[in-house]
């Protein structure tokens with residue numbers, strides 16, 4: 001299978017590209033040039049590899065979940081990104097972006113954060129590499145995600161409260177962009193997923209693809225088989241999914257599944273199934289499938305997993321959907337919470353609610369494909385979610401505080 005995207009302008013088919021004001025166009029060109037200079041440079045790659053190994057704790061293990069396998073009838077494997085330093089896959093691209101910013105002579109990393117996961121991973125990378133860090137966060141999210149706000153502050157980052165509009169993620173992105181425009185020379189906007197203008201979807205994918213490369217080799221060592229039959233990951237912006245999927249895209253015998261959040265169900269409007277129900281549009285400097293109203297304004301979206309509720313999605317996923325290489329499906333809140341408890345109780349692993357969407361889908365798939373292997377990207381751990389889960393769902397599972 002021939003697969004070679006994006007093109008030199010950052011387009012994956014009709015998606016991606018760079019839809020930004022003229023001042024940012026030049027900055028993005030400069031970042032692209034610098035990234036292409038270092039991307040295959042052995043000194044840079046060694047430095048990053050050294051951090052992956054001794055700082056993040058890579059390679060993350062591949063775990064054969066034998067209890068689940070026995071219960072559901074397929075051979076289930078978990079790629080343990082939950083065991084990384086800071087508890088999720090985001091540190092993989094934050095370190096890459098921080099090193100690039102440092103090499104470009106930038107003074108400060110800036111970014112938006114919703115639930116605070118990207119903010120914490122970036123504040124961590126900034127502390128390590130020795131850069132200042134400003135994280136833009138809506139006031140509503142600041143109140144909701146208190147532990148992550150404290151973590152960022154302890155790590156030395158400045159959390160900038162965003163007071164406009166709904167005071168959540170979209171406004172935080174808007175304000176971070178405004179701040180970025182004021183000083184794109186000293187600041188570096190470190191985007192938190194495979195989204196945003198070119199080169200970010202490409203760059204974040206490259207940094208995350210360490211996940212898939214490791215998983216592929218580990219699977220073969222562990223099973224003696226060349227390839228898993230099925231691989232599964234949850235999709236918010238789509239970075240953990242692209243990380244796992246990239247080395248498998250050309251392997252046509254591997255079925256690939258991306259899982260979006262159906263929230264309270266499509267009919268309620270409270271969901272973020274962008275690839276299933278969206279239409280092509282432009283958001284935050286790039287073209288993708290988008291949940292939007294008649295004027296092209298992004299629709300309000302919802303999921304029990306704050307890391308998944310984004311109205312857009314990575315341009316490469318949009319392209320992979322159109323060419324039919326990846327199957328995209330949805331899992332609702334209830335199914336995700338069930339899987340959160342199932343993995344906790346059957347394997348002793350508490351997953352992030354985001355990752356629980358991938359687990360829920362894989363357990364359904366297992367019943368349809370008995371005996372086959374299913375490799376799931378367990379993108380993060382659930383420590384951040386325990387209070388929320390107990391307060392909102394504890395009684396359904398017989399637990400109270």
Ligand SMILES: *Cc1c(COP(=O)(O)O)cnc(C)c1O
Nearest residue numbers: 193236237238239240307354380
């Ligand atoms: C942020 C986050 C996600 C969603 O982001 P992607 O870019 O789609 O990977 C998924 N899982 C965890 C644990 C996260 O923190």
